[in-house]
Amino acid sequence: MESLTIGELAARSGVAPSALRFYEREGLIHASRTGGNQRRYDRAELRRVAFIKIAQQVGVSLDEIREALASLPENRTPTKGDWSRLSARWRHRLEERIAVLERLRDQLTGCIGCGCLSLQRCKLVNPSDRLAGRGAGPQMVLNPPGD
Amino acid sequence: MESLTIGELAARSGVAPSALRFYEREGLIHASRTGGNQRRYDRAELRRVAFIKIAQQVGVSLDEIREALASLPENRTPTKGDWSRLSARWRHRLEERIAVLERLRDQLTGCIGCGCLSLQRCKLVNPSDRLAGRGAGPQMVLNPPGD
DNA sequence: CTGCAAGTTGAAGTTCACTTCAGCTCAAGC
DNA sequence: GCTTGAGCTGAAGTGAACTTCAACTTGCAG
Numbered sequence A, B: 001m002e003s004l005t006i007g008e009l010a011a012r013s014g015v016a017p018s019a020l021r022f023y024e025r026e027g028l029i030h031a032s033r034t035g036g037n038q039r040r041y042d043r044a045e046l047r048r049v050a051f052i053k054i055a056q057q058v059g060v061s062l063d064e065i066r067e068a069l070a071s072l073p074e075n076r077t078p079t080k081g082d083w084s085r086l087s088a089r090w091r092h093r094l095e096e097r098i099a100v101l102e103r104l105r106d107q108l109t110g111c112i113g114c115g116c117l118s119l120q121r122c123k124l125v126n127p128s129d130r131l132a133g134r135g136a137g138p139q140m141v142l143n144p145p146g147d
Numbered sequence C: 001c002t003g004c005a006a007g008t009t010g011a012a013g014t015t016c017a018c019t020t021c022a023g024c025t026c027a028a029g030c
Numbered sequence D: 001g002c003t004t005g006a007g008c009t010g011a012a013g014t015g016a017a018c019t020t021c022a023a024c025t026t027g028c029a030g
Helices: A006-013 A017-025 A044-058 A062-070 A080-113 B006-013 B017-025 B044-058 B062-070 B080-113
Strands: A039-042 B039-042
Touching: A006 A017, A006 A039, A006 A044, A017 A044, A039 A044, A044 A062, A044 A080, A044 B080, A062 A080, A080 B044, A080 B080, B006 B017, B006 B039, B006 B044, B017 B044, B039 B044, B044 B062, B044 B080, B062 B080
Parallel strands: none
Antiparallel strands: none
């Protein structure tokens, strides 16, 4: 038993078969086929699926995950080194994310509790990541009295 | 100027007018109306919107946010104490979330890099909360040999 | 008092990440 | 050989969180 059926991979990874098919359509994982057109997964796919789940935990979109996975070699099973490089990249993201949340935590009670929860003085509300897309950012009208 | 138009609230909070209307439909924020049916927001709504943004950062759904906001008094403007209670609750969530991510960070390189990225030995893959979407939960089949 | 940016509505559209469905085929145990 | 559960496909559906649209009204500056 060196390859897995979709049901087995699903059971092992905790990802539904429908999601695995979806990931395949989206180019995130790969499967070979039996004569009868059923998917067979190499064990290495388990690691890919695990990676996907972890990245999702960190809040990364499937698009970005695909991009990251695309940097793995296609012609051979990824080595320890390959995975290390990848995980180092995510580690960085993860650390940024943690830092944001810690800043949030440290200021939360103070800011909401004290009534100072102003959008000027607290930076809590303006995320350092992607929400800056809309021009809302820090173009605050200054000094509203009492707030 | 003690009440804000939707445009002003949008500019101040960094949330689009369409989102503010959406939040109102969803019962997250409230507005009074002018004779001409335009929305006017009390300054206190700024705090609600800020709270919503923060909670979203932490990964809480609008449903839960509404629930939390519902615990604020309806008959009066929330006091410092009211907000403190609420933020204390979220602080807890936030700390859990941070703990999860830190665990992730500490194990990431080791787990992915070393090839041990098994779904049994690492707990990375089984979220302790439901932040990043609807997971499959911890229904692992145990002990698959070699992985 | 007029012009026009800003506001109003309900309905429909969008993106993400999947799930569900219908109708079929495959594969393994008895 | 037959049954039964697992798997296949494309298409459509789901839910969260909004955005966009069209058609219309308000309200403030000049």
